[in-house]
Amino acid sequence: MAIIPECAWLTTHLVRFSKELRADDLDLSHHPAGAIRWKFGPDSPIGHDGFRTRISPVWCGVGFYQERAAADAALDDPVAHLPFLPTATESWHALLAPISHFGEANCLDLANPGRFVHPASDPGGLFVVLTTAGFDLEPNVDLERIKDFISNVERIREWMGAAEGLFFRQVFKPAGDPAEDGFTISVWRDEGSMMNFAYRQGIHREQLDRYKALRTADRASFTRCRAVRTAGSWGGVDPAQGENLRAAQPSSQAIGRVSAST
Secondary structure, three states: OOOOOOEOEEEEEEEEEEEEEOHHHOOOOOOOOOOOEEEEEEOOOEOOOOOEOOOEEEEEEEEEEOOHHHHHHHHHOHHHOOOOHHHOOEEEEEEEEEEEEEEOEOOOOOOOOEOOEOOOOOOOOEEEEEEEEEOOOOOOOOHHHHHHHHHHHHHHHHHHOOOOOEEEEEEEOOOOOOOOOEEEEEEEOOHHHHHHHHHOOOHHHHHHHHHHHHOOOOEEEEEEEEEEEEEEOEOOEOOOOHHHHOOOOOOHHHHHHHHHHO
């Protein structure tokens, strides 16, 4: 089996509609030209069964690329892979340069989870974090374990609302194969704000410790990125523009972690 090389670039695409939509309501047959993988799905609430409803007015995507030209093209013409974009009320798109990466995910190969990006030096810019988590869906999979993880993701999301320096965060599960790992995308003013949230005492730190002790998911990953290009708005603003970008500069700590993680 051919090994898929790790990616050097990512794009993320957030789309908001005026009403809740299912996958069947959208043309999901397209993907960015030049992307080696494309994940797109709803940021949906938890239903009565403990799983996500997969119905939402907010949909999110991540593209994976080996060449910057292909990633740039996805931002230049997002309608090419998001043909429903003209019907959206708002959208935000970003070209991401990964600067550190830990853990594993099945983003590139569902059957063989592993690293999916090759970090580079920190170019500065808006700070974006991409996290993933997933489960091996064996015949005897513990569904209560999955529900517990989903519930705690929502607890963390609610707690994040008060985090200093956080612009927004979205959680999504790619449409299609249920084996796909879930994603969280969070956008921060600077790295210090993210570090203060992630590692100080609170629900997030508790769940990190719980994952390490109990393996509450079969795998997880954490990727720090810089947004080197953006387009559109989210919540009425583009956080990468103007004074929103205050203090979003390369840090020696981030650069040091790159060499440690490659």
